[in-house]
Amino acid sequence: MTGQNAAATTGLRRLREDDLEAAAALSRAVGWPHRLEDWHFGWRLGEGLVAQAAGRVVGTIMAWRFGAEHATLGHVIVAPEAQGQGHGRRLMMAMLDQLGATTSVKLHATAAGQPLYASLGFVPHGGGVWQHQGTASGVGLVPLAEGGRLRPAGRGDAALLRRLDMAATGLDRAALLWSLLEVAEGVVLMRGEEPAGFSLLRRFGRGYVAGPVVAPDEAAARSLMAYWIGRYSGQFLRIDLVGDGKLSSWLQESGLVPVEGVIPMWRGSAPPTAGLHCFGLSSQALG
Known part of the structure; x- marks a missing residue:
């Protein structure tokens, strides 16, 4: 045909x-x-x-x-x-x-899909996203900054996670976060008495995916990721890492190798963020 x-x-x-x-x-x-x-x-x-x-x-x-x-x-x-x-x-x-x-629209484009999306008005925005996956191997404790600790996250934290997530992404993802809390484990990063970030983990694909990972800086993101790598040592784990550099090298040492890269693209204006960063996606589709 x-x-x-x-x-x-x-x-x-x-x-x-x-x-x-x-x-x-x-x-x-x-x-x-x-x-x-x-x-x-x-x-x-x-x-x-x-x-x-x-x-x-x-x-x-x-x-x-x-x-x-x-x-x-x-x-x-x-x-x-x-x-x-x-x-x-x-x-x-x-x-x-x-x-x-x-409506401003975001997607994550493979190299093969980029020409189509560009022809429809999408433009690259920010750094790439690298899918890291593999059998996790325990990395030991990654020390938190002074006064930092991790505590469990539950359904009662929905409003808190919404606020932290909005600061990192600029998006109101309340419905997504509530649905994730119904199926995921989670931890909140505390600095003193103030929440400073969080991470969730759920079943996905061949094993588990850790994301979103929201943190104020790379060191805090590493601590949040290390929690899941240690907890799920020996199991298949995936992290869609925003950016590369030191965190990518560290994830590879932890058994999570990069297998695919995608480019964030926006059609329309990306929303402003407010001091936090999303270091790991809940998925490439949902962000």
Whole structure:
């Protein structure tokens, strides 16, 4: 079938819950580790579209709104046998139209996807993100700054985590954080009596993912990551590290090797942050 004829037989529609098994199969076909449970988690928080050809799902896209003015995009997948037929561009254009012209949109682009996103008005913003993963090996205690300690995080910390996360990302991700707290373990970084950062860990893909990791500086981020590396030593762990440098080298020494890099891109203005930094993503789709 030619690309023109394929386009003529393709329709776009809303991503439904009964599409998620097909979506998970697509992600496996392109080498992504997402489980069906991971698709359900994202679907409950967001909105999506599918491309259909001959009654079969051949492409997906999802978006998550954070407040009235910002969103993230992810799960942009086209079946290997259907690539090169324009499905990805049609899905992107339809979702951007659905989000509206006033919404600033962020995504994380692979090198292969960057030309498409650039043609739709996305521009690189900030440093790269490196996916580190592997069998974690205990790194020993990483000392905290004087007066620092880690305490468990629970559902009662939802408002606190929202405030810290907004300072690091500029986004109101209350719904995401509440959903993460229902399935994740967490720790809050305290400096004296003041909360200064946090990190969450949950089941994802082949094992566990630690993120978001929100901290005031690289040393604090290392302490938060070391907590999970020590606790889950011998198990498969993933951290999507924002930036590289010393933390990347240290993660490699801990058994988490870099396997893929992506570039943050924004269409519209990125929101301002307020003194904290996101050193590790909850996922490349959700940020």
